[in-house]
Amino acid sequence: MPNDVLIEHLKGQLTRLTESAGDLVFTLTENGEILHASQRAIGIIAPGAVLCGSMLYERVDTPDRAGLASVMAQVVASGLHDRVNVRVHTSTGLHWFELELSSHRDLEGQTEVLVVGRNISGQQETKERLLHLATHDALTGLPNRALLSDRLRMAISHARRTGRGFTVLALDLDGFKKVNDALGYGAGDALLREAAGRLQKALRDNDTLARIGGDEFMAVLPGAAHADEINPIARRMISAVQLPFEIEGQSLYLSTSIGAAVYPEHGDNEVRLLAHADTAMARAKETGRARCVIYSRATFSAPDHDVSMEAALFEAVRNGEFFLHYQPIVNAVTREIVGFEALMRWMHPELGLIAPSQFIQMAESNGLINLLGAWVLKAACVQLKRLQEVAGRELYVSVNVSPRQFRNDQFLGLMEDALKLSGLHGRQLLLEITEGILMSDPAHAEALLLQIAARDVRIAIDDFGTGYSSLAYLKRFPISTLKIDRAFIKDLPQSVKDAAICNVVLSLAQHLNLTTVAEGVENEEQLQFLSHQGCSLIQGYHTGRPMMFDDAMNVLGAGAAELALT
Ligand code: C2E
Numbered sequence: 001m002p003n004d005v006l007i008e009h010l011k012g013q014l015t016r017l018t019e020s021a022g023d024l025v026f027t028l029t030e031n032g033e034i035l036h037a038s039q040r041a042i043g044i045i046a047p048g049a050v051l052c053g054s055m056l057y058e059r060v061d062t063p064d065r066a067g068l069a070s071v072m073a074q075v076v077a078s079g080l081h082d083r084v085n086v087r088v089h090t091s092t093g094l095h096w097f098e099l100e101l102s103s104h105r106d107l108e109g110q111t112e113v114l115v116v117g118r119n120i121s122g123q124q125e126t127k128e129r130l131l132h133l134a135t136h137d138a139l140t141g142l143p144n145r146a147l148l149s150d151r152l153r154m155a156i157s158h159a160r161r162t163g164r165g166f167t168v169l170a171l172d173l174d175g176f177k178k179v180n181d182a183l184g185y186g187a188g189d190a191l192l193r194e195a196a197g198r199l200q201k202a203l204r205d206n207d208t209l210a211r212i213g214g215d216e217f218m219a220v221l222p223g224a225a226h227a228d229e230i231n232p233i234a235r236r237m238i239s240a241v242q243l244p245f246e247i248e249g250q251s252l253y254l255s256t257s258i259g260a261a262v263y264p265e266h267g268d269n270e271v272r273l274l275a276h277a278d279t280a281m282a283r284a285k286e287t288g289r290a291r292c293v294i295y296s297r298a299t300f301s302a303p304d305h306d307v308s309m310e311a312a313l314f315e316a317v318r319n320g321e322f323f324l325h326y327q328p329i330v331n332a333v334t335r336e337i338v339g340f341e342a343l344m345r346w347m348h349p350e351l352g353l354i355a356p357s358q359f360i361q362m363a364e365s366n367g368l369i370n371l372l373g374a375w376v377l378k379a380a381c382v383q384l385k386r387l388q389e390v391a392g393r394e395l396y397v398s399v400n401v402s403p404r405q406f407r408n409d410q411f412l413g414l415m416e417d418a419l420k421l422s423g424l425h426g427r428q429l430l431l432e433i434t435e436g437i438l439m440s441d442p443a444h445a446e447a448l449l450l451q452i453a454a455r456d457v458r459i460a461i462d463d464f465g466t467g468y469s470s471l472a473y474l475k476r477f478p479i480s481t482l483k484i485d486r487a488f489i490k491d492l493p494q495s496v497k498d499a500a501i502c503n504v505v506l507s508l509a510q511h512l513n514l515t516t517v518a519e520g521v522e523n524e525e526q527l528q529f530l531s532h533q534g535c536s537l538i539q540g541y542h543t544g545r546p547m548m549f550d551d552a553m554n555v556l557g558a559g560a561a562e563l564a565l566t
Pocket residue numbers: 327342343344355356357360373376400401402432462463486519520521522539540541542546
C-alpha cells in the first residue's frame with residue numbers, strides 16, 4: 001500500500017476510534033485549552049460551534065472547576081491517569097460526566113492531556129437518590145436516625161473545637177396514637193407530614209430535625225446551650241403543633257412534649273445525650289404535656305434513681321462489658337438439647353458479674369435497652385450458628401424482648417439484620433415476650449407479630465400465667481410457645497394447686513397446638529411430672545444451668561462425641 005494511502009487509512013481508523021471512545025473526547029494543552037474535540041463532543045456541547053482554542057473549564061459548572069484543575073495538574077505532573085466527575089454545560093442543559101484524564105507528549109515534546117468523558121447523569125442521580133433514601137425518612141422527607149447520628153457527631157466535634165455547647169431535643173406528639181387508631185393510617189400519615197413541616201419551620205436554618213420512628217422526633221440545635229436559648233425555640237415548636245390540623249375535612253388537635261439535654265453538661269456522648277433528652281421528654285409528658293423540660297441532674301436523681309449505676313450502665317454500653325449466657329432447653333422425653341435461651345450478663349470491671357434483675361429495669365426506663373437488645377439479638381443469632389455447627393444439627397435460640405424494644409419502630413429491621421448477619425433461618429429464632437406487651441397496645445402488637453411471623457420467627461409468651469390472664473390473645477396472636485413460669489413449677493409435684501394449674505395450661509396448649517416449656521425445673525420429680533402431663537420442653541438447673549458460650553460449645557461437642565461412640 002502506498003504511504004499516503006496508508007496514512008489516510010490510519011487517520012480514518014484513528015478518527016473512528018476517537019469517536020467511539022466516549023461521549024466527549026478532547027486533547028488539551030496542559031493549561032486546559034482545547035486543541036482538538038471529537039465530532040460527538042461538539043454535537044453534545046454546542047452543535048456547529050468551534051471549540052478549538054477555547055478553554056475546557058468554561059464548559060464545566062463553576063463549583064466543579066477547581067476539582068478538575070487539581071486533577072489536571074496532578075495528571076500533568078505525574079504522567080499517570082486519573083478520573084474526576086464534573087457537571088458540563090451541554091446543549092440540553094447541565095449533565096454529569098466522568099472524565100478520564102491522561103497526559104502524553106506530542107511530536108515536539110509538548111505535554112498534551114487526553115480527556116475522555118462519559119455521561120453518567122443517570123448513575124449520579126440514582127446514587128444521590130439512594131443516598132437520600134438511606135438517610136431520610138420516606139414519609140416526611142426529614143433526616144432519619146442514621147443522619148441524626150451523623151449530625152450529632154459533627155455537633156460534638158464542633159463543640160469540642162469551639163467550646164460552645166449545643167442541645168438535643170426529643171419530641172413526641174401527644175395524642176397522636178388516638179388519632180391514628182380512630183382515623184386510620186392515611187390520616188395518621190397526613191398528620192405526621194404536616195406536623196413535621198411545622199416543626200421544621202419553627203427551627204433555625206442550621207438546626208436538624210429528624211424523625212426517628214412513629215410520632216417521635218429529635219432535633220439538634222447547634223450553638224444553643226442555655227435555657228434562654230432553648231426555651232424560645234421549644235415554645236415555637238409547641239405553638240406550631242397546637243394550631244388545629246385540617247385532615248380529611250376534620251379539625252384535629254395535638255400537642256407536643258419536649259425534652260432537652262445540653263452538651264456537655266448532661267452528657268458528653270451521643271448515647272447519653274439522646275437518653276437524657278428522652279428521660280426529660282417523659283417527664284414533660286408526666287407533668288402536663290405541651291411543655292419542654294430541660295434535663296437536670298437534680299431533677300432526675302430522685303432517691304430511687306440510682307445515678308451512679310445508670311452512669312456505669314452507659315459506660316458499659318460504650319465499653320462492651322456485656323455478654324450472653326446460654327441455658328439449654330431440652331426435650332422432656334429424650335432430654336436432647338433443642339435450643340438455648342440467651343441470658344444477658346454484665347461483667348463490671350470492679351463490681352464483677354451483675355445479674356439482669358439489677359439492670360434490665362433501669363435500661364428499660366432510660367432507653368438503653370434498645371441498644372442492649374439490638375446487640376443481644378445479633379450476638380445470640382451469630383453464636384447460635386456456631387453452636388449448631390458443633391452440634392451438627394438444627395437448634396434454636398430464645399431471645400428476651402422487653403416492652404420498650406417491642407414498641408420501637410426499628411425492631412423489625414434489627415431482627416432482620418440479625419438473621420441476615422448470622423445466616424440463620426427465621427424458625428431458629430424465638431422471641432420471648434410477656435403478656436403485658438400484648439395487652440398494652442393489642443393493635444400494634446398484632447400488626448408487629450404478624451410481620452414477625454411472616455419471616456418464620458416464632459413467638460413465646462414468657463412467664464406465662466403471671467400476667468394478665470386473658471386467654472383471648474392466644475387465639476388472636478400468632479404465638480407458638482408458652483413458657484410456664486417457675487412460680488408454678490417450684491412446688492411440684494406436692495402442691496395440688498400448682499399441679500392443677502400446670503395441668504390446665506398443658507392441656508390448653510395441646511388443644512391450641514402450642515409448644516410448652518417448663519421454666520425453673522430443678523429436680524427429677526418435677527421433670528417426670530411435667531413430662532407425663534405432656535409438657536414438651538424443659539428448662540432449668542436440673543437439665544442445665546445458664547453457661548458461658550464456650551461451655552455450651554463443649555456440652556454440644558461432647559454430646560456429639562458420645563453419640564458417635566454408641
Ligand atoms: P426469664 O426470661 O424468666 O429467664 C429465666 C431466669 O430464670 C434466668 O435468670 C435464669 O437464670 C433463671 N433460671 C433458669 N433455670 C432456673 C432454675 O432451675 N431455678 C432458678 N431458681 N432459676 C432458674 P436471669 O438470667 O437472672 O434472668 C432474669 C430475667 O432477666 C429473665 O427472666 C429476663 O426476663 C431478663 N433478661 C435476661 N436476659 C435478657 C435480655 O437479653 N433481654 C431482656 N429484655 N431481658 C433479659
